[in-house]
Each structure stands twice: as structure tokens, then as C-alpha cells.
Amino acid sequence: MTAPKTGVYICHCGTNISAMVDVEAVRDWALDELGDKGVVVSRDYPFMCSSLGQELIEKDIKEYGLERVVVGACSPHMHEKTFREASSNAGLNPYLAELVSIREQVSWVHTDKAKATEKAKAIIAGGVYRVAEHEPLEPLIAPVNNATLIVGGGIAGLTAALEIAKAGYPVHIVEREPSIGGHMAQYDKTFPTLDCAACILTPKMVDAGAHKNITLHTWSEVVDVSGSVGDFKIKVKHKPRYVVEADCTGCGICWEKCPVQVIDTGFESGLGYRKAIYTPFPQAVPKYPVLTPDDCTYFAKGTCRACEKFCPVDCIDFTQTDEFVEFNVGSILLATGFQPFDARRIESYGYGRLPNVFTSMEFERMSNAAGPTGGKIVLRDGVTEPKAVAIVHCVGSRDKNTNEYCSAVCCMQSLKFAHLVREHTKADVYECYIDMRTPGKGYDEFYNRVLEEGTQFIRGRVAEITDSLRYPEEEGHEGRLIVQVEDTLAGVKRRIPVDMVMLSTGIEPQADATEVARMFGVGCSSKGFIIERHAKLDPVATMTDGVFAAGTALGPRDIPSSVSNGAAAAATILSRIAQGEIAMEPYRASVDTERCSGCRICNDLCPFSAITFDEMAMVTNINPKLCQGCGVCVAACPANAISGSGFSHHQIMAQIDGLLSYPGGSDGRPVEEAVGATA
Amino acid sequence: MTAPMTTPQTSAMAPAVTAQPFEPLILGFTCNWCSYRAADLAGTSRIKYPDNVRLIRLMCSGRMEPEFILEGFAKGADAVIMTGCWPEDCHYRIQSVKALRRFLFLRRMLSDLGIEPARLQRFYASAAEGKRFADEMTRIVAEVKALGPIPPEIRVTLAAEPAAPAPVAEPVEVEA
Numbered sequence: 001m002t003a004p005k006t007g008v009y010i011c012h013c014g015t016n017i018s019a020m021v022d023v024e025a026v027r028d029w030a031l032d033e034l035g036d037k038g039v040v041v042s043r044d045y046p047f048m049c050s051s052l053g054q055e056l057i058e059k060d061i062k063e064y065g066l067e068r069v070v071v072g073a074c075s076p077h078m079h080e081k082t083f084r085e086a087s088s089n090a091g092l093n094p095y096l097a098e099l100v101s102i103r104e105q106v107s108w109v110h111t112d113k114a115k116a117t118e119k120a121k122a123i124i125a126g127g128v129y130r131v132a133e134h135e136p137l138e139p140l141i142a143p144v145n146n147a148t149l150i151v152g153g154g155i156a157g158l159t160a161a162l163e164i165a166k167a168g169y170p171v172h173i174v175e176r177e178p179s180i181g182g183h184m185a186q187y188d189k190t191f192p193t194l195d196c197a198a199c200i201l202t203p204k205m206v207d208a209g210a211h212k213n214i215t216l217h218t219w220s221e222v223v224d225v226s227g228s229v230g231d232f233k234i235k236v237k238h239k240p241r242y243v244v245e246a247d248c249t250g251c252g253i254c255w256e257k258c259p260v261q262v263i264d265t266g267f268e269s270g271l272g273y274r275k276a277i278y279t280p281f282p283q284a285v286p287k288y289p290v291l292t293p294d295d296c297t298y299f300a301k302g303t304c305r306a307c308e309k310f311c312p313v314d315c316i317d318f319t320q321t322d323e324f325v326e327f328n329v330g331s332i333l334l335a336t337g338f339q340p341f342d343a344r345r346i347e348s349y350g351y352g353r354l355p356n357v358f359t360s361m362e363f364e365r366m367s368n369a370a371g372p373t374g375g376k377i378v379l380r381d382g383v384t385e386p387k388a389v390a391i392v393h394c395v396g397s398r399d400k401n402t403n404e405y406c407s408a409v410c411c412m413q414s415l416k417f418a419h420l421v422r423e424h425t426k427a428d429v430y431e432c433y434i435d436m437r438t439p440g441k442g443y444d445e446f447y448n449r450v451l452e453e454g455t456q457f458i459r460g461r462v463a464e465i466t467d468s469l470r471y472p473e474e475e476g477h478e479g480r481l482i483v484q485v486e487d488t489l490a491g492v493k494r495r496i497p498v499d500m501v502m503l504s505t506g507i508e509p510q511a512d513a514t515e516v517a518r519m520f521g522v523g524c525s526s527k528g529f530i531i532e533r534h535a536k537l538d539p540v541a542t543m544t545d546g547v548f549a550a551g552t553a554l555g556p557r558d559i560p561s562s563v564s565n566g567a568a569a570a571a572t573i574l575s576r577i578a579q580g581e582i583a584m585e586p587y588r589a590s591v592d593t594e595r596c597s598g599c600r601i602c603n604d605l606c607p608f609s610a611i612t613f614d615e616m617a618m619v620t621n622i623n624p625k626l627c628q629g630c631g632v633c634v635a636a637c638p639a640n641a642i643s644g645s646g647f648s649h650h651q652i653m654a655q656i657d658g659l660l661s662y663p664g665g666s667d668g669r670p671v672e673e674a675v676g677a678t679a
Numbered sequence: 680m681t682a683p684m685t686t687p688q689t690s691a692m693a694p695a696v697t698a699q700p701f702e703p704l705i706l707g708f709t710c711n712w713c714s715y716r717a718a719d720l721a722g723t724s725r726i727k728y729p730d731n732v733r734l735i736r737l738m739c740s741g742r743m744e745p746e747f748i749l750e751g752f753a754k755g756a757d758a759v760i761m762t763g764c765w766p767e768d769c770h771y772r773i774q775s776v777k778a779l780r781r782f783l784f785l786r787r788m789l790s791d792l793g794i795e796p797a798r799l800q801r802f803y804a805s806a807a808e809g810k811r812f813a814d815e816m817t818r819i820v821a822e823v824k825a826l827g828p829i830p831p832e833i834r835v836t837l838a839a840e841p842a843a844p845a846p847v848a849e850p851v852e853v854e855a
Binding site: 075076077101103104105106108109110111112115116119122123126514517518521523524525526531543544587605607608628629630631632634635636644646647649652653655656657659660661 | 704706712713715716718719721722723725726727728729730733734735736737738739741742743744746747750751754755756764767768770771772773774777778781805806807808813
């Protein structure tokens with residue numbers, strides 16, 4: 001077999017590659033040494049991905065009649081599509097072009113130019129050997145269902161839902177709380193403009209609740225996802241509200257009459273009370289209340305039923321159970337949000353032990369006019385106004401003991417708190433920060449405003465918050481809190497007596513974030529934040545086709561970013577819907593039934609149920625629609641009856657040979673000679 | 680006849696070096712979703728690691744055929760690394776575990792062939808763990824350096840009797 005005519009293209013990537021790899025040497029070497037492997041032309045170019053670089057390849061394909069193309073440049077996850085399209089433009093099947101990485105795997109990670117150049121040569125050889133074994137392939141085409149599932153009804157999810165619904169396509173929002181709105185509904189004011197969160201959020205909630213294209217599944221959870229790109233089958237569990245939604249008018253008599261009062265650890269962050277049957281807040285959408293059986297007297301003792309007796313439309317139903325609904329969607333958006341860092345985890349700050357240490361979420365509720373204190377900033381006793389307040393930044397952020405990342409919003413939320421405390425109480429405010437991070441539009445201006453208002457800023461991480469006085473000068477501060485902090489700008493240790501401490505808690509992934517990621521087949525970091533397909537260029541797509549993510553499920557971010565994410569995800573999803581179909585990589589396993597012995601070893605290996613056994617013919621079949629292309633069955637087949645396109649046995653073996661035939665670099669052992677000599 | 684530990688340099692490509700310390704040649708396999716992206720991230724973050732490792736991307740670590748490893752050792756690799764998704768985050772749900780099963784079996788098989796099990800390594804790296812990827816590469820290269828090269832007679836045995844790859848079936852028929 002004569003080797004197919006191959007063109008080799010080495011990218012400088014500006015100097016990203018050429019600074020550490022002698023690209024000219026690799027270019028010449030490829031033509032000289034890989035000639036018998038079919039290389040007929042080898043070029044280098046400053047930016048292979050530029051239109052001029054691509055034209056170079058296209059021209060060569062036509063002029064030299066190239067049958068294969070190998071590009072040595074960045075990661076295939078970056079520009080594989082680019083070079084496949086270039087090849088396709090020139091009439092070469094796109095799957096006969098291969099991009100091998102000499103940037104992420106060579107120039108960016110190695111420091112010895114000679115060795116790096118040798119490794120780059122070996123990688124090019126691996127590509128040339130491999131691509132000779134390639135077969136023309138065509139992408140698989142799947143139709144895209146025009147419905148969308150949005151998991152999470154916070155501001156990111158709502159924004160996306162409204163955009164998609166307004167375009168005329170059906171949206172299902174699944175929200176596990178009784179109402180949509182997310183964390184934003186709990187906030188008082190939003191930085192830096194200080195507009196009231198509810199005023200800007202609730203119109204969106206109402207729109208979403210009323211839109212004919214939006215189906216709300218509140219008090220519900222997704223329990224199963226199956227199917228594949230373009231057509232996912234979703235199973236949602238509706239938890240029982242014990243209220244017949246079709247009849248309920250949301251009049252509120254049931255929760256007025258309910259005799260059971262419990263601490264509201266949800267919406268009111270433990271500062272207020274709710275009943276056993278309740279709506280989380282007055283503007284909740286939908287308006288129907290929820291009864292929690294753990295709190296309800298009837299479920300505990302079998303008597304009471306006050307809500308049922310007083311309900312004017314008889315819509316209380318104690319017999320309700322979980323209901324399951326199923327529907328199909330073409331796209332999924334994960335906007336599952338965050339949970340605030342649990343301040344109890346930093347014991348030296350005393351949250352949960354010292355009554356007048358509060359968290360940011362508690363402060364939001366306290367400062368809210370509709371909140372449990374009616375907007376009064378008061379100590380835990382509910383009446384005393386503080387005379388001095390300390391605000392502690394970076395609680396659960398930028399800390400090796402908890403989370404190393406910056407939570408992105410705490411500086412601004414702390415500045416907002418400082419402003420609100422002074423507005424409500426005229427107390428002295430001390431802000432203890434590590435670095436002030438105010439990079440948004442109008443953010444630094446807001447910082448200056450708070451500075452001018454007279455808030456005292458102390459640069460240093462707070463070491464301890466205590467109620468035990470230690471020095472004579474602290475006499476007279478009994479019953480107050482001492483904030484111990486090193487003022488790194490003045491170079492002194494301070495012990496500041498205050499009445500109230502506010503811990504500006506960071507953003508953490510939801511407790512079950514990894515389970516959710518697993519259910520939807522998307523990757524997440526060890527902390528639980530979903531990983532973007534590309535952090536910069538594809539920030540709302542995930543590694544799984546058709547599954548997108550937005551908002552704080554991706555990582556810490558503020559409301560404007562979450563809204564942008566939601567809108568970006570909506571645009572991406574609408575683009576898919578408008579295209580009507582989606583092209584997928586044609587990497588699939590297939591069975592040569594002539595070779596299949598019917599041993600059934602592969603039968604239990606497929607988690608996607610793509611492998612079935614034909615009892616009549618006694619052979620195994622693989623359904624290409626269900627196959628995801630992992631190749632586990634290909635590797636397992638003892639008869640080599642299963643082949644995997646794009647990653648075939650011969651392709652990988654050829655790549656191994658190419659990579660190892662040119663050891664060069666390191667100690668340059670020419671393996672074949674070494675083996676030959678001993679033999 | 681015993682072969683020299685480092686063969687005299689005969690290749691025209693690389694400068695002749697004889698008295699250098701042993702630099703192993705290592706073949707690394709990654710999955711497409713997690714560990715390859717970890718390698719990408721190590722690159723993007725400019726985290727340095729030794730240049731002894733050459734990577735091959737598979738779609739899933741479970742695609743690993745025993746022949747790939749034997750071929751690697753026969754063709755000059757001093758070690759082979761299998762990397763993939765953390766089992767709980769596997770892009771293909773549970774296929775990473777199947778790779779683990781195969782890995783444990785292969786390690787045992789290698790010792791029967793006279794190759795130290797430590798020459799077959801496995802680790803997980805999520806797409807966010809570029810640092811971990813680089814650290815593991817550094818660790819493994821150091822370990823393999825300590826092991827030294829594979830005795831040539833063992834490599835000859837592997838090369839003389841390659842695991843016969845049967846002709847592979849037709850490529851997948853793609854439905855449009």
C-alpha cells in the first residue's frame with residue numbers, strides 16, 4: 001500500500017510555539033524523515049488558524065492532491081473544527097485532517113528547546129502515522145427537539161426561560177423550592193445601584209409564571225435524564241404540596257389559620273418564622289402554598305386539619321403523594337445556583353456561638369423592609385440598635401482552610417452592607433478586608449462613595465471574634481464583641497469593640513452539585529462548579545452536547561454576569577433550535593456480524609443500552625443512535641468484531657508507532673536499532 | 680550477551696549523547712473529556728513537567744486495549760500511563776471503572792512478562808486539574824527513572840511476538 005499524500009503544517013502560534021520549538025527544524029524534518037510515510041509538503045506559518053494559514057492548506061490540498069492533512073498547533077479542543085473545515089472547503093473529507101497539539105503538550109509545558117523540538121517531531125510523526133489509517137467519515141445528524149429544560153428558577157434560569165419562551169418555544173422550569181426567584185428574591189438591595197432586588201426580579205417572575213410557553217415545575221426535582229443529543233427524555237418528580245393547585249386561589253387563609261409556627265431556615269435564613277403551610281414570601285410564583293408534613297400537627301398526631309377546615313375552596317388534600325411527569329426536550333440549561341458558605345465552619349468567628357455574629361444572608365433579610373425585623377438593623381435580641389458594626393470580608397473565600405477561590409461578590413456586598421448600616425442606624429462601620437475587589441461597572445465609584453460616607457477600612461484578615469475581654473483598656477465593653485485583626489497598612493494589631501459582626505460569606509456550589517452534574521453527564525470541579533466547554537470562548541456550554549449552564553452553578557459571579565449567562569445560553573439554545581438539527585462526531589462502535597461469535601462479553605458493558613443481542617442470529621448489534629462512542633466494547637471484543645470509527649485499533653497502533661519511532665530528544669535511543677542489535 | 684544499558688547514539692536526528700542519565704520514554708493515554716483537558720489546562724496555565732511523556736487521546740480511558748500497552752513497551756516505551764475521568768465524574772457514566780478493572784488485570788499480566796507493574800501507571804484528573812496532571816507526570820517520570828530502562832531482552836520478546844492484531848472490521852457505516 002502506498003502511503004497517502006500528506007501535508008504537514010507547523011504553527012508558530014505567534015511565538016507561543018516557536019519560542020520553545022524550532023518550527024523550521026520540525027518542518028524540514030517532517031519532509032525528510034516522513035517522506036516514506038507519504039509527506040509530500042511541509043510548511044510552517046505564524047498563525048495556521050488565520051484565514052491565510054487555512055488558505056495555505058486549501059491551496060496545497062488542490063495543488064498537491066493531498067489525501068491527508070496533519071496540523072501541529074494547539075489542542076484539538078481549540079481548533080480541530082477550523083482545520084477540518086479548511087480541508088472540507090478544499091474537497092478533502094474533514095476526518096482525513098488531524099490536529100496534534102504541540103502547544104499545550106510541548107511548548108507551554110517544557111523548558112528545554114532541543115528536547116521540546118524532538119518531542120514535537122515525535123508528535124507530528126504520531127499524527128502522520130495515524131492519519132494514514134483514517135477513513136472518510138460523515139458527521140451524524142440528529143434532529144433537535146424545540147423544547148428546553150431549565151433546572152433552577154433563579155435569575156439566570158428565568159432570564160434564559162423568558163428569552164426562549166418569547167421566541168415562541170416551549171420551556172420547562174424545574175425548581176426545587178416552592179417558588180421561583182432563587183437567592184435574588186431574598187436580597188434587599190443590589191449593588192452598586194442599590195435598586196431593590198424584589199422590584200427588579202418580581203416582574204420577571206410574574207412574566208415567567210404567566211407565559212404560555214413556560215411550564216413551571218416548582219417544588220419539583222429532575223429524577224432521571226435519558227436519551228441523547230437533540231432529544232433528552234426528562235423525568236420530574238412533583239413533591240406533594242398537599243394543595244390542589246387547580247383549585248387554590250392563593251387567598252392565604254390556610255397559613256393564617258395554621259397553628260404551627262416554625263423557624264424559617266429557608267427564605268428568612270432562620271431570622272423569622274413561617275407556618276407549617278406557607279408560601280415562602282408574598283410575591284411567590286406560583287402563589288400556591290406548600291405544606292411540610294414534618295412540621296404539620298395532622299401528620300404527627302392525626303388531628304388539627306385547621307387549614308382544610310378553613311379553606312374556602314376545599315383545596316387541601318392530605319392524601320397527595322409524589323407525582324412523576326415525563327417530557328422530552330432538545331436542550332438543557334443547568335442554572336442550579338449556589339449555597340452560601342456555612343460560617344459555622346470557621347469556629348474562631350463564633351457564628352452560631354456568639355449571638356450577635358450574623359451572616360450576609362441574615363443581613364439581607366434583616367435590612368429588607370419586608371423581612372422579619374421590618375427593615376430594622378438590630379441585634380439578636382430584636383430591639384437594640386448597634387452602635388458599632390464590623391464587616392468581615394472573605395469568609396469562606398481566599399482561604400486555604402475552606403475555599404481558595406475569590407467569591408467575586410463579597411467585596412461589593414460588604415460595601416453595600418456598610419452603606420445600608422449607616423443609612424439605617426448611623427453606627428460606626430469597620431470593614432476588614434484583604435484586598436478590595438471592585439472590578440465592575442460603577443463598582444469602584446461605589447467603593448469611593450462608601451469611603452466618603454465615613455466607613456473605616458482596615459486591611460487585614462480577621463483572626464478572631466470573641467466576647468472575652470483581655471486588656472484593661474477593654475473595660476466597659478462587657479457584653480460586646482471584640483474583633484481582632486492585624487491592620488497590615490498601619491502595621492499594628494487591633495482589637496475593635498463592636499456590637500455586631502457581619503460575616504460576608506462566600507459562594508459555594510449546591511450541596512448536591514456533583515450528583516446533579518453526574519445525572520446530566522457534565523463535568524464539574526472537585527468543589528462542584530460545572531466546567532465550561534471553554535472558559536473564555538464557550539462559557540455557557542458544557543462538555544456534553546446539548547447541556548448548557550449559567551449563573552453561579554458555573555462559579556462565583558454577580559447578578560449582571562448571571563443574567564448575561566442566562567441570555568447567552570438562551571441565544572445558543574435558540575440557535576440550535578433554529579438550525580433544527582445538530583451534527584455530532586461520527587465516533588461510533590459497530591459490529592461486524594460475520595466476525596461476532598455471540599460470546600456476549602460486550603453485552604453488559606454499555607451504560608447507554610446501545611448494545612443488544614439478536615437471539616435469532618446469535619450476534620450482537622449496536623444501535624448507533626444510542627452509542628456514545630466511548631469504545632469500551634471495541635477494546636473488550638475478543639474476536640475484534642467491534643470497530644470504533646475515528647479511534648480504530650489500527651489508528652491508535654499507528655499513532656503509538658509514530659510517537660515512539662522517533663525518541664530523539666531525551667537520550668535519543670533509536671529503539672529499532674537497539675532492539676535489532678540485541679536480536 | 681548483555682546489551683549496554685544505554686545504546687550508543689546512531690540516529691542522525693539527535694545529537695550523540697552517551698553519558699547522560701537515563702531519560703525514560705513514556706507513553707500516556709488520556710480520555711477526551713477529563714484528563715486530556717487537564718493536560719490542556721496544564722499547558723494553558725504554563726505549568727511545567729518533564730518532557731518524557733507523549734500522549735495519545737482516546738475518547739474514554741475504557742477504550743484502552745491491552746495491545747496498546749504491549750505495543751508501547753515493544754516499541755520503546757519505558758512506562759505507560761492510563762489516565763481518565765474520576766470514576767464518579769466519568770463522561771460515559773461508569774466506563775472509567777472498566778478501565779480501572781482492565782488496568783489491574785494488565786498490571787498483573789505485565790509482571791508475568793517480566794515488566795515491573797510500576798511501569799503501568801494510572802491516575803485520574805478532572806478537566807479542572809491541570810496542576811494535578813503536571814504533578815502526576817513529574818512523579819511518574821521520577822519513579823520510572825528510578826526503575827531504569829527495560830532490559831532489552833524483554834523488549835525483544837515483546838517485539839518478536841507482537842499481540843497479533845486481527846484485521847479490523849469495516850469502518851462504521853454512518854447514517855446521515
